[in-house]
Amino acid sequence: MYRYHLGYSKQDARDAAVDMLRRVGVPRPEELSRRYPHELSGGLRQRVAIAMALACGPKLVIADEPTSALDVTIQAQLLELIKELQGDHGLATLLISHDLGIVSKLADTVMVMYAGRPVEYSSVKDLFDRPLHPYTESLLYARPRKGSQESLRPIAGTIPNLLELPSGCTFHPRCFKTQALCTTEAPALKEWRRGQLAACHFPAELKGISLREKYTDATAAAKLAEHGNAPDGKEPLLRVKNLSKQFNLAPLFPDRLMGRLRSLHAVDDVSFVLSTERTLGVVGESGCGKTTLAKLILRLVPADEGEVWYSGRDILRLPSGQVRALRKEIQAVFQDPFSSLPPRMTVRQILSRPLRIHFQMRGTELQDRLAYLLTAVGMGTEHLDRYPHEFSGGQRQRLAISRALASVPKVIIADEPVSSLDVSVQAQVLNLFSELRHNWGFNMIFVSHDLSVIYQISEDVLVMYGGKIMEHGPTAEVFKDPLHPYTKLLIEAALEPDPHTPVAANRLKGEPMTPINPVGGCRFASRCPIAEDMCRDTTPQLEEKRPDRRVACLKV
Structure with missing residues (x-):
């Protein structure tokens, strides 16, 4: 940008780029300026994009969905950054967004x-x-x-x-x-x-x-x-005990010299229970381990340690021949309906497959069941012979839900199923989940970074950070009176679609920690406003601080 548009020398352009990265809040700009985009988090990539847009001193910046896929904390940081840049540079911004919270806090008209x-x-x-x-x-x-x-x-x-x-x-x-x-x-x-x-x-x-x-x-x-009263003593349907997963990373040059390995602790000693007739929401920033946790339970990724008990069996120890029966009872709905449905199969073929495999349905019985599944998600038999690309995003997600329901599961794990959808379509899908859960009687683990969605859909909530659980309890109680500092700041960071509500002054600052070769201490200590020396030295255990409220914090 600096060399081609402003004619800077190579060294001057590098110095100017580092300075601009520093001005938009990129930590360690000298180091990060030498990295490739895929090595940065979503929030950092967006800051770099803003730095590129500002490099030539424009009077107008057109921001097209700048925060649509970002966590609430990163959204709040970028919102503050754009406001600061508007004041410092006299910058006009044309914001394009379907996020009413962002619009209410940033726009004037x-x-x-x-x-x-x-x-x-x-x-x-x-x-x-x-x-x-x-x-x-x-x-x-x-x-x-x-x-x-x-x-x-x-x-x-x-x-x-x-x-x-x-x-x-x-x-x-x-x-x-x-x-x-x-x-x-x-x-x-x-x-x-x-x-x-x-x-x-x-x-x-x-x-x-x-x-x-x-x-x-x-x-x-x-x-x-x-809303979300404490569990009523029903038997646990699914019990996760001490679940852990590490990914080995390519060592950096100094690590190779010293013979050190780099390991990402994506999920670290996670334990919780999913009770019958409950929905458990799992919330946290990007990289906290939410999706990896879902994949471990589904056996899409092998676990390193731990147990997942379902129907009296540790499903992580099941032989491969018995996994198909498990798939029948534990189904998934994924984030992206554009890639989760096979593009070369019609709706009839997509929905018929689980019915043929698990129930050996054929003929009239199969056709009647297909019609029933489509009706359940608000669609009709006229859609049976169409391909996924012929549907809107909301319709595709309805088809993904219908496919998950086909085997009549007892548990559905939904990983960010509405994050890519517009507001009105999101409302349709959330209402559909609530209605189907009541009519079909399945239980859910609902993964999301949107706190308002978690409150809308779940009775219990699990808050994750750096691969560990920070807080776990009934949703209403956690939202009303969060005990862990991270939970409190996460809730405050959520942007309400109301221009009269100010952005939280005590916002969550900095980038989420990446648990690569983590040492002792609380993983949130580097960003915690009340952290003390003991927090950096002693690892807090997830303990019951109140009835049905578990918290991993030394100061609670």
Whole structure:
């Protein structure tokens, strides 16, 4: 950038690059400037991308989904960074995002688009408090919120094909306030309130009722206490004991000289119980071991140590011939519906396979079961002979859920199943999980970095950091009164979609630790605001500090 656009010499360009990396908050910029992108975490890669965008001193930066796949802590850090750069450089930012939390904290004005057209334009506070367009209001209602487990209100239907737009208002087939005029005449974008424009014949909020007031619930504290009560003594369905997994890494040059090995302790001595009729949420930053834990339980990755007991058997010790029967009872839904479905198979072939293998279904019985599985996830038999690429992301995730249900499992492990989906589609899938769990009676381990999603879906929560469990307990109690400093900062870092709510002052700083050859002490000590010398020397054990509340902290 510096050499080609500004004509810097090689050394001057290197010095300028290191300085810019330092200004955007990259730690050890001299060292990291010599690394390749795949060697950096998601948060660091995004900081490098911001440094590249600022290198030539632009007046405008277009940020297209800059935080969509990042943890809440990294989102908060990048949000603060962009605000600082706006003040220091007089920078204008065009932010493109489906994350309402980021929009509410960073934007001054907002334009909402639907099917290629603007449907509302206003200040951020007016838009979140008193939206005019029904689509805007539906988006705000569709997002899960911390401290609320009420059923989400997804937007019916799907976005129309841009080559075959409906007549009149493009949103009218999905709108809950459609009238005859909406189906024939396209509304113009016009000013309904001072500074607030909407393309709607019948704006949603002209009576002065604040949408923010609708979200204010005087009984929220009582609902919070009711949700996720302690386990009721039911028998554990799945018990994980002292589970560990290490990955050997290529040694660096100094390590090779000294004959040292580098080992990543991805999951380190993890123990927990999944009780019947419960959903366990697993939450933490990237690299904390969530996905590896899920893969260990599914036997997709071999464990180094530990046990996983299910139906009176340690499933890690099962011979390979018995694993197929295990697959029938423990199924998975993965993060990316675009890659988790085989692209060369039709829906009929994808869903038929587990039915043929596990139940030997054929003929009419098989076809009836296929129809039942599709109906259960809100789809129809007309989809049976289509390929995965012919569906939207939300529909693909519904098919992935249907495939998981085909074997009638007792446990479903869902690894970030909604992180790549838009707000409205996310609401549909979360509601679907809740409905299916009630109707089918399966139990879930739900992995996510989104705290509002975890609260929405789970009764118990497991907080991981650096391959270890930091806190474990009933979801409502953990959210209401977190005991571990990491849990507290993680909850505070989550961005609420409300421009009136300030970003937490005591945010979680620094990069998550990577447990490569970890030494003794608490793994969170380097980022903990209350850490003392004993925290760096003594490894805390996961202990029950309160009834049904386990915490690994020396100061609790």
